[in-house]
Amino acid sequence: MKNNKLLLLTLAVNGLLGVSATAAAATDQEKDAKIELLERRLQLLEERLNVQPLQEKKPDAAMQALDQKVKILERQNEVNKEIALEAAKTAPKLEVSSKGVSFTSADGDNSVRLRGSIQSDGRFFAGDDQAKLTNRFDLKQARIWLEGRFWKYNDFKLMPDFGNGKTVLADAYIDVHYFNYAALNVGRQKTPLSLERLQGDSDGTFLERAYPTYLASNRDNGVKLHGSFGAPGQKAEYAGPIDFKNFATYEVGVFNGGGDNGGDDADKAFEDNKEVAGRLWAHPFQNSGIDELDGLGIGIAGSYDLPENNTSQVKNLKTALGQNTLVDYSNPLVKGTTIASNGDHYRIYPQAYWYYGPYGLMGEYVWSSQKLTGDAGKTTIKQDNTAWQIQASYVLTGENNTFQSVKPRAAFDPWHGRWGALQLAARWSELSIDKSSFVLLDPGKSITRASAWAVGANWFLNQNVRLMADYEQTDFTGGASGGANRPDEKVFATRLQLVF
Amino acid sequence: MNLISKLKLAILAAGLLAGNIAIADRTLLNVSYDPTRELYQDFNKEFTQYWKNKTGETVTVQQSHGGAGKQARAVIDGLDADVLTLAITYDIDKIADKAKLLPKDWQTRLPNNSIPYTSTIVFLVRKDNPKGIKDWDDLIKEGVSVITPNPKTSGGARYNYLAAWAFAEKKYGSKEAAKDFVKKLYKNVPVLDSGARGATTTFLQRGIGDVLLAWENEAFLAIKELGEGQVEIIAPPSSILAETPVAVVDTIVNKHGTKDLAEAYLQYLYSPVGQKLAAKHYYRPSEPKYADPADLAHFPKLELFTVKDKFGSWDNVQKEHFDDNGIFDQIYVP
Numbered sequence: 001m002k003n004n005k006l007l008l009l010t011l012a013v014n015g016l017l018g019v020s021a022t023a024a025a026a027t028d029q030e031k032d033a034k035i036e037l038l039e040r041r042l043q044l045l046e047e048r049l050n051v052q053p054l055q056e057k058k059p060d061a062a063m064q065a066l067d068q069k070v071k072i073l074e075r076q077n078e079v080n081k082e083i084a085l086e087a088a089k090t091a092p093k094l095e096v097s098s099k100g101v102s103f104t105s106a107d108g109d110n111s112v113r114l115r116g117s118i119q120s121d122g123r124f125f126a127g128d129d130q131a132k133l134t135n136r137f138d139l140k141q142a143r144i145w146l147e148g149r150f151w152k153y154n155d156f157k158l159m160p161d162f163g164n165g166k167t168v169l170a171d172a173y174i175d176v177h178y179f180n181y182a183a184l185n186v187g188r189q190k191t192p193l194s195l196e197r198l199q200g201d202s203d204g205t206f207l208e209r210a211y212p213t214y215l216a217s218n219r220d221n222g223v224k225l226h227g228s229f230g231a232p233g234q235k236a237e238y239a240g241p242i243d244f245k246n247f248a249t250y251e252v253g254v255f256n257g258g259g260d261n262g263g264d265d266a267d268k269a270f271e272d273n274k275e276v277a278g279r280l281w282a283h284p285f286q287n288s289g290i291d292e293l294d295g296l297g298i299g300i301a302g303s304y305d306l307p308e309n310n311t312s313q314v315k316n317l318k319t320a321l322g323q324n325t326l327v328d329y330s331n332p333l334v335k336g337t338t339i340a341s342n343g344d345h346y347r348i349y350p351q352a353y354w355y356y357g358p359y360g361l362m363g364e365y366v367w368s369s370q371k372l373t374g375d376a377g378k379t380t381i382k383q384d385n386t387a388w389q390i391q392a393s394y395v396l397t398g399e400n401n402t403f404q405s406v407k408p409r410a411a412f413d414p415w416h417g418r419w420g421a422l423q424l425a426a427r428w429s430e431l432s433i434d435k436s437s438f439v440l441l442d443p444g445k446s447i448t449r450a451s452a453w454a455v456g457a458n459w460f461l462n463q464n465v466r467l468m469a470d471y472e473q474t475d476f477t478g479g480a481s482g483g484a485n486r487p488d489e490k491v492f493a494t495r496l497q498l499v500f
Numbered sequence: 501m502n503l504i505s506k507l508k509l510a511i512l513a514a515g516l517l518a519g520n521i522a523i524a525d526r527t528l529l530n531v532s533y534d535p536t537r538e539l540y541q542d543f544n545k546e547f548t549q550y551w552k553n554k555t556g557e558t559v560t561v562q563q564s565h566g567g568a569g570k571q572a573r574a575v576i577d578g579l580d581a582d583v584l585t586l587a588i589t590y591d592i593d594k595i596a597d598k599a600k601l602l603p604k605d606w607q608t609r610l611p612n613n614s615i616p617y618t619s620t621i622v623f624l625v626r627k628d629n630p631k632g633i634k635d636w637d638d639l640i641k642e643g644v645s646v647i648t649p650n651p652k653t654s655g656g657a658r659y660n661y662l663a664a665w666a667f668a669e670k671k672y673g674s675k676e677a678a679k680d681f682v683k684k685l686y687k688n689v690p691v692l693d694s695g696a697r698g699a700t701t702t703f704l705q706r707g708i709g710d711v712l713l714a715w716e717n718e719a720f721l722a723i724k725e726l727g728e729g730q731v732e733i734i735a736p737p738s739s740i741l742a743e744t745p746v747a748v749v750d751t752i753v754n755k756h757g758t759k760d761l762a763e764a765y766l767q768y769l770y771s772p773v774g775q776k777l778a779a780k781h782y783y784r785p786s787e788p789k790y791a792d793p794a795d796l797a798h799f800p801k802l803e804l805f806t807v808k809d810k811f812g813s814w815d816n817v818q819k820e821h822f823d824d825n826g827i828f829d830q831i832y833v834p
Contacts, residue, residue, distance in 0.1 A: 068645070068708065071706055071707060071708050072690040072691055072708055074706070075691045075702050075706045075708055076690075076691050079691055079692070079693055079694070079698065079702075082694065082698070083694060086694070
């Protein structure tokens with residue numbers, strides 16, 4: 001309405017001005033008169049249209065109060081966010097996941113994680129008509145452990161094991177890793193020798209490791225220097241004291257020395273001489289662009305020990321899946337004597353694996369040479385043993401096959417048609433015992449050779465639970481009375497495993 | 501040249517080289533509280549030039565600013581401060597006591613109890629002071645919105661609280677009355693920022709509140725930035741003297757080899773140049789004779805009391821008012 005009035009006024013004024021333009025020629029007096037007339041008309045028009053000059057509107061008090069309230073709310077929100085952000089900087093994080101229960105400081109430099117595992121096995125022997133081999137249920141592993149980190153570069157692991165009817169301290173170490181290329185691991189740990197031994201205890205493809213592992217020393221107390229290197233142009237990431245992640249790694253350590261498969265009491269040092277063990281490992285085609293070879297790993301490990309005046313018996317060797325005694329050092333030829341390792345002891349372990357998509361291959365070979373004494377020190381022999389294995393695996397359900405087990409894409413959930421992951425595997429493994437050993441060993445109780453083939457299936461219900469089933473058949477040379485061959489061991493074993 | 505002479509020359513050359521290495525670029529870290537950024541920006545320029553002229557050494561002064569309490573915490577937790585220029589003596593006492601980085605008698609080592617300049621708390625109000633705020637009493641009136649930070653996290657806010665408390669205790673004659681007074685005051689606080697700068701943002705940028713309880717220097721800076729006529733400073737008849745101390749952190753300077761530099765840096769605050777700069781940045785110099793009279797004229801005249809006058813010590817204040825379950829926790833409900 002107001003705009004229309006203004007328009008009319010404008011038009012009126014313009015009209016009036018137009019009229020005045022035509023009177024340009026009139027005299028000055030006439031001009032003045034006309035201007036006066038125009039002014040009077042304009043005044044009349046203004047009065048009629050009631051046009052007032054625009055006035056400043058005073059802000060409404062209620063609107064101001066509302067505006068303040070909105071601003072206060074917004075600012076409170078901002079301040080609360082600032083406070084929450086500050087608090088988050090120092091607030092620790094608690095996480096419960098498939099990887100266990102972990103507490104981590106806000107800056108990530110400190111953390112403690114609670115983890116555990118249970119391996120519950122069943123072993124059933126076929127063709128054992130004389131019932132010499134006992135079908136049984138075993139609690140192979142029952143572990144609960146703590147691992148973590150302090151001040152960003154100091155990791156630790158403390159792991160007791162309550163399986164097999166006894167309590168042992170499996171791992172207890174501190175790993176100080178300020179430099180990826182030179183970290184120090186001190187305490188009870190796996191010695192850097194057998195590839196399959198270095199695989200996580202819950203990550204193995206088969207229920208039990210193959211023969212090469214049993215000629216390596218087991219966990220031992222010692223100090224290990226280790227380092228990791230990235231591929232050219234890349235930086236290595238810290239991956240723990242046993243690294244299968246980076247381009248190249250080395251480990252070299254000094255340990256008490258527990259003998260093949262670890263002595264019965266490997267946390268005691270029997271003498272001053274220590275075992276030196278070392279390993280080199282590489283993924284030579286990592287990030288090379290050749291995807292098929294990205295998962296190829298090759299390495300070599302070795303150890304040297306010089307036990308002297310050792311009176312601890314060499315540990316018996318057992319079949320892999322059946323866990324029955326193969327080489328019986330505890331029943332030597334000369335009864336009542338002890339067979340002990342005394343003198344130079346070398347081991348060399350070439351090893352490799354390859355994983356690509358659902359496929360996996362792993363193999364290793366060991367040559368172990370040691371001097372054994374027996375018959376109350378009267379006899380010393382040099383024993384050269386060898387063992388090797390090759391295993392292949394395939395994940396039927398298509399997930400990636402890795403050295404660190406298989407992660408199913410979808411957890412087992414039959415109500416929604418999800419079945420987890422299924423892996424099939426096959427293995428061939430052989431052990432040869434030096435014939436010179438039978439000056440000390442009883443040939444009726446110890447084999448000279450064992451060849452085992454095994455097939456297995458692993459059903460990964462989810463990242464934490466796995467059902468395993470293996471069948472292994474071992475063929476022996478020797479090991480029975482009169483020098484005869486021990487009957488084949490045929491064993492079917494199952495395991496239900498939970499690890500977090 | 502015989503062998504002895506050659507040896508002497510070699511030793512002399514080595515000494516000169518070592519000397520040169522010893523005086524090459526040292527760095528000083530000054531950990532300070534929030535509002536002193538502009539002051540130390542200018543002061544550091546002056547000091548580094550002064551030191552260069554005096555010794556030939558080029559030095560760098562790095563600054564760290566933040567809420568006073570937070571800064572003290574950072575030093576206790578490992579921030580390597582060579583010098584501290586904080587808001588309240590209690591924060592430096594805490595560093596001496598908990599982290600043992602400097603002796604407990606640190607305050608005796610520099611003039612005026614290690615306080616080269618002071619400040620106070622004033623009111624910053626809107627143009628024309630529409631709510632007619634003149635004194636602390638006006639802050640508890642209905643309809644008056646007060647902006648002040650959280651005294652549990654901000655050094656400046658502690659001065660605000662204590663100034664209000666002291667006013668009320670004097671006027672109404674009892675601690676209970678003072679407690680009731682600050683309770684009413686904080687009821688008028690719509691937003692409780694964690695620091696002085698946050699509170700300034702709330703009042704100036706967000707346009708919230710009728711009055712900001714501000715450091716005097718911050719209030720002058722606000723007028724300078726916004727321009728005259730947007731906000732006004734109202735100085736209450738009485739307020740608290742904010743005694744802002746400085747100290748060398750012995751353990752750190754011994755580790756860094758910067759003891760002489762740190763001592764000279766703080767002493768320079770007391771020099772004519774330092775005092776003039778303090779006044780220029782709206783801090784009340786401990787030696788006003790060195791300041792520009794035009795700068796001194798800015799400071800309003802008001803009755804100033806210290807924490808010691810009214811409360812005995814910062815220790816008492818902290819325990820009674822600002823520790824968990826102290827009086828502030830009792831009277832303030834978010």
